[in-house]
Amino acid sequence: VHAVESEEGCVAALRRAAGRAGLAGRVGAEVRDLERNPLTPEELARFDAVLFDPPRAGAREQVACVARSALDTVVAVSCNPATFARDARTLIDAGFRMGPVTPVDQFPWSAHVELVAAFRR
Structure with a gap:
């Protein structure tokens, strides 16, 4: 899964949530x-x-x-x-x-x- 979002706060929240769920290496996110x-x-x-x-x-x-x-x-x-x-x-x-x-x-x-x-x- 790779998420792309223009709002930095949303990307940061996704990264934190993915980390807490043990998915940090499987969920990517970028600000764009x-x-x-x-x-x-x-x-x-x-x-x-x-x-x-x-x-x-x-x-x-x-x-x-x-x-x-x-x-x-x-x-x-x-x-x-x-x-x-x-x-x-x-x-x-x-x-x-x-x-x-x-x-x-x-x-x-x-x-x-x-x-x-x-x-x-």
């Missing part, structure tokens, strides 16, 4: 802004699958790199249906098939919804 510096197709080659959960603006740059990679399994999580649709279209145009989209009512009594879907090619 994937909008400005996405993982390239070459960097993605070492992974079997990718799960991304971007901010409301979506993951345009990272999804473009995923689409050009050799990956065959992607899980997308999104809090914005419009950017989810845009990012899903990029993956579908690259040969991925989208599985069922599951809405998650993570914020009851609000208009916000999380969407989750797996893509395979």
Whole structure:
């Protein structure tokens, strides 16, 4: 497992939790802004699958790199249906098939919804 997050505090918390769970050597984490510096197709080659959960603006740059990679399994999580649709279209145009989209009512009594879907090619 390798996590990438732009917030240093989140990465530090993950590293501490992995250490406490005895997973320090099995869980990697790095601070990186994937909008400005996405993982390239070459960097993605070492992974079997990718799960991304971007901010409301979506993951345009990272999804473009995923689409050009050799990956065959992607899980997308999104809090914005419009950017989810845009990012899903990029993956579908690259040969991925989208599985069922599951809405998650993570914020009851609000208009916000999380969407989750797996893509395979």
